[in-house]
Amino acid sequence: xxxxxxxxxxxxxxxxxxxxxxxxxxxxxxxxxxxxxxxxxxxxxxxxxxxxxxxxxxxxxxxxxxxxxxxxxxxxxxxxxxxxxxxxxxxxxxxxxxxxxxxxxxxxxxxxxxxxxxxxxxxxxxxxxxxxxxxxxxxxxxxxxxxxxxxxxxxxxxxxxxxxxxxxxxxxxxxxxxxxxxxxxxxxxxxxxxxxxxxxxxxxxxxxxxxxxxxxxxxxxxxxxxxxxxxxxxxxxxxxxxxxxxxxxxxxxxxxxxxxx
Amino acid sequence: xxxxxxxxxxxxxxxxxxxxxxxxxxxxxxxxxxxxxxxxxxxxxxxxxxxxxxxxxxxxxxxxxxxxxxxxxxxxxxxxxxxxxxxxxxxxxxxxxxxxxxxxxxxxxxxxxxxxxxxxxxxxxxxxxxxxxxxxxxxxxxxxxxxxxxxxxxxxxxxxxxxxxxxxxxxxxxxxxxxxxxxxxxxxxxxxxxxxxxxxxxxxxxxxxxxxxxxxxxxxxxxxxxxxxxxxxxxxxxxxxxxxxxxxxxxxxxxxxxxxxxxxxxxxxxxxxxxxxxxxxxxxxxxxxxxxxxxxxxxxxxxxxxx
Numbered sequence: 001x002x003x004x005x006x007x008x009x010x011x012x013x014x015x016x017x018x019x020x021x022x023x024x025x026x027x028x029x030x031x032x033x034x035x036x037x038x039x040x041x042x043x044x045x046x047x048x049x050x051x052x053x054x055x056x057x058x059x060x061x062x063x064x065x066x067x068x069x070x071x072x073x074x075x076x077x078x079x080x081x082x083x084x085x086x087x088x089x090x091x092x093x094x095x096x097x098x099x100x101x102x103x104x105x106x107x108x109x110x111x112x113x114x115x116x117x118x119x120x121x122x123x124x125x126x127x128x129x130x131x132x133x134x135x136x137x138x139x140x141x142x143x144x145x146x147x148x149x150x151x152x153x154x155x156x157x158x159x160x161x162x163x164x165x166x167x168x169x170x171x172x173x174x175x176x177x178x179x180x181x182x183x184x185x186x187x188x189x190x191x192x193x194x195x196x197x198x199x200x201x202x203x204x205x206x207x208x209x210x211x212x213x214x215x216x217x218x219x220x221x222x223x224x225x226x227x228x229x230x231x232x233x234x235x236x237x238x239x240x241x242x243x244x245x246x247x248x249x250x251x252x253x254x255x256x257x258x259x260x261x
Numbered sequence: 262x263x264x265x266x267x268x269x270x271x272x273x274x275x276x277x278x279x280x281x282x283x284x285x286x287x288x289x290x291x292x293x294x295x296x297x298x299x300x301x302x303x304x305x306x307x308x309x310x311x312x313x314x315x316x317x318x319x320x321x322x323x324x325x326x327x328x329x330x331x332x333x334x335x336x337x338x339x340x341x342x343x344x345x346x347x348x349x350x351x352x353x354x355x356x357x358x359x360x361x362x363x364x365x366x367x368x369x370x371x372x373x374x375x376x377x378x379x380x381x382x383x384x385x386x387x388x389x390x391x392x393x394x395x396x397x398x399x400x401x402x403x404x405x406x407x408x409x410x411x412x413x414x415x416x417x418x419x420x421x422x423x424x425x426x427x428x429x430x431x432x433x434x435x436x437x438x439x440x441x442x443x444x445x446x447x448x449x450x451x452x453x454x455x456x457x458x459x460x461x462x463x464x465x466x467x468x469x470x471x472x473x474x475x476x477x478x479x480x481x482x483x484x485x486x487x488x489x490x491x492x493x494x495x496x497x498x499x500x501x502x503x504x505x506x507x508x509x510x511x512x513x514x515x516x517x518x519x520x521x522x523x524x525x526x527x528x529x530x531x532x533x534x535x536x537x538x539x540x541x542x543x544x545x546x547x548x549x550x551x552x553x554x555x556x557x558x559x560x561x562x563x564x565x566x567x568x
Contacts, residue, residue, distance in 0.1 A: 003331040003363050013361035020353040021346055093344040096311055097401065100338055101361045103310045103327045260312040 010102050010111035018085060018115050027081035031074050031164075032127055038070030039131040043138040050143045064146045064153055064225055067135025068128065068160055075167045075192065075219070078120060082171025083184035085116055090179040099261050109176065109253045113169070120168040125161035132157045152225045159234055160223035167192075169245045170215070176252025192216050215241060262287060263308065263409055263440055267317035270303055270464075277303045278464040280317070285442045285459075287408070290435045292455030293444040296551050300464035301444040302340070305413050309338055321409060333362040337402030338411040342394035342418070347387025351378060351397050354386060355404060364405055372400040391418030399430075409440040416450055428454045448547035462551040476546050483519045486511035486535035487526055496529040497522065511535065 018024055046066055050058070089095040102108045129148070136145045146153045174184040192215055199211050208230040211217055221227075221237035232240060263285040270278040278300045285291045295301050306312040308319040310326035318325055322335055329335050345354050355369040373379045376396040381389070386397065395418055402410055412431075416424050431454055435441045445451050451458055452472050460467040460475070468475065482505055487493045490512060494504055497514055502522070506513040511534075514522055519538045526533045 003334060005331055005362055009363050010361050013357045016353060016357040016360055017346070017349070020350070020357070021348045023348070088346060092346045093341055094346045096306075096309075096340055096344045097358065099311055100309045100336075101333050101358050103329065103332055258313075260306070
């Protein structure tokens with residue numbers, strides 16, 4: 001049937017919704033300002049003080065991770081964008097209008113996912129590449145630099161964008177589960193920041209075995225050029241983080257289908 | 262065509278809808294009447310597939326809502342006018358809705374024009390008055406030019422002019438052969454806007470019919486003014502009549518016809534000065550029908566401090 005509601009038509013609708021609210025725009029501005037702004041600030045400071053660094057620090061200096069330092073904060077911005085994409089529908093009651101137009105809840109949640117992943121992937125990749133290139137431009141001549149021409153560096157920069165995209169999905173999945181922004185953001189911050197602190201209370205051998213599974217460590221594994229002891233390689237880290245998201249999404253979509261709107 | 266088939270909805274401890282069945286036919290305005298908390302909104306939400314019934318089902322054009330391929334072309338609904346993201350403009354809200362059901366963009370401008378909010382279509386919905394939000398909700402309901410329309414308490418927040426507009430609007434939708442299903446807790450509103458009325462209370466079906474059918478089922482009273490009210494009152498009571506009200510003007514008598522009251526007065530030797538049969542008011546009928554079914558009735562107050 002020609003007029004049938006399809007994944008594509010719902011995605012088109014969700015794309016209109018996604019770009020016509022201030023939270024998305026503001027979240028994206030915060031994302032850009034934090035990633036690029038902090039990157040510029042830190043790389044400029046490093047450039048100014050590089051000559052005072054001890055030789056040992058100079059030898060192990062990692063230009064890539066220094067240029068992407070703003071990502072630590074940017075991950076909260078994408079988490080908020082992802083969760084608000086669904087929680088704002090619940091707080092405003094718009095979810096009823098949405099579900100009356102698109103009764104197939106699997107279709108709705110997947111269309112939202114497509115819109116979120118596509119738009120966040122594009123934005124985050126651009127932001128990460130920009131932060132890296134700007135950082136290298138600032139370092140140039142004074143501080144050693146990395147180049148996207150190097151395979152591992154290119155992989156790390158691109159996976160940094162993928163990591164942010166997955167964290168936006170994290171926020172979205174939490175939104176499907178909790179349906180309100182505050183709960184989502186609390187859980188997001190807890191899992192990302194507080195869980196690693198609790199991990200520190202465990203014996204060293206446990207830490208070695210388990211801390212690599214923490215989302216924040218998976219993220220740093222993904223955007224690292226060197227594989228450290230007791231961590232995953234970048235692609236393994238990506239696979240584990242993606243698996244987390246699939247599991248959380250499965251729970252979120254199941255709840256969406258079961259619950260009254 | 263809308264069919265409610267043995268619908269039951271239980272929320273953890275409360276039974277919101279209890280084995281409710283009725284049909285809503287096209288071509289007429291059907292009022293859905295019940296006190297607040299009687300299950301009207303829950304029924305509407307189940308029709309739209311928003312809430313899952315505990316038992317039974319709601320059938321829209323022979324299917325459950327979830328089976329509709331392009332729902333906005335079959336059913337248009339205005340549940341809560343504020344069910345819109347407050348930060349989005351009316352035009353963008355309607356565009357997004359239209360896109361999901363592959364409705365062409367030009368239709369958005371048509372419905373905005375029809376409900377008269379074109380001039381504010383690019384303002385954020387959060388700044389709208391309730392009346393403007395209602396109009397936006399109606400625009401959204403009309404987007405797919407559907408054959409079935411549901412409105413939950415649509416006159417709330419409308420000014421008298423808006424109320425009149427919406428009544429005429431319901432009428433014209435029904436005249437076009439559409440199914441129009443409108444809920445309200447106000448009998449007087451239903452009396453002027455609905456052809457058929459379905460009455461529910463505490464989630465249960467009470468009765469169904471036209472306004473005339475409903476008022477006919479309720480027993481009217483007889484007002485009588487007479488030369489000796491005391492004597493007449495005693496005679497009426499003796500003949501199993503009930504005195505609803507007694508004052509110096511006259512008596513309001515129930516359970517007897519005006520013919521019977523006249524005969525009683527004649528037999529008692531009382532001169533009748535006025536004898537008027539009184540039709541039960543719509544509100545009386547409604548109160549009578551739903552008296553046992555008011556969720557939060559005003560109970561009698563008892564002192565808890567005595568002793």
